[in-house]
Amino acid sequence: MDIGIDAAQREQISNGLSKVLADTYTLYLKTHNFHWNVTGPMFQTLHLMFEQHYNELALAVDAVAERIRALGFPAPGTYRQFSALSSIREEDGIPKATDMIRLLVEGHEAVARTARGAFVTAEKAHDQPTCDLLTQRLQIHEKTAWMLRSMLE
Numbered sequence: 253m254d255i256g257i258d259a260a261q262r263e264q265i266s267n268g269l270s271k272v273l274a275d276t277y278t279l280y281l282k283t284h285n286f287h288w289n290v291t292g293p294m295f296q297t298l299h300l301m302f303e304q305h306y307n308e309l310a311l312a313v314d315a316v317a318e319r320i321r322a323l324g325f326p327a328p329g330t331y332r333q334f335s336a337l338s339s340i341r342e343e344d345g346i347p348k349a350t351d352m353i354r355l356l357v358e359g360h361e362a363v364a365r366t367a368r369g370a371f372v373t374a375e376k377a378h379d380q381p382t383c384d385l386l387t388q389r390l391q392i393h394e395k396t397a398w399m400l401r402s403m404l405e
């Protein structure tokens with residue numbers, strides 16, 4: 253395989269993308285969980301909004317995993333691997349609706365930080381497709397974090 257990025261750099265980039273994948277998958281599950289279990293006066297709004305968010309995240313994990321494959325490495329795909337790689341903690345029990353919003357803000361911010369870390373490696377290697385993908389992910393996570401944060405003011 254020769255796409256103009258050496259194997260060591262492709263591996264480093266894949267490792268960074270694997271962390272983004274694990275964070276995104278964990279945030280996907282958290283968002284779906286909150287869609288199912290949210291209660292209170294904001295139920296209708298949050299139930300529907302969380303559905304939009306988890307649908308977007310479900311598409312995103314596929315794009316990230318397939319970029320890892322295009323770089324020549326296996327994509328992590330088990331709960332054990334995701335749990336080891338993810339920077340996002342899982343919740344015990346069912347948080348209150350406003351706590352759900354706050355936890356999702358923190359989750360989107362966490363994915364943004366992980367994506368920024370991966371971007372540095374990709375940029376050094378002139379890996380434009382990965383930089384493009386990560387830029388799109390950063391835009392979505394930062395925008396979603398802002399929208400969720402705005403509900404808490």
Ligand SMILES: [Fe+2]
Binds near residue numbers: 287303
């Ligand atoms: Fe549903």
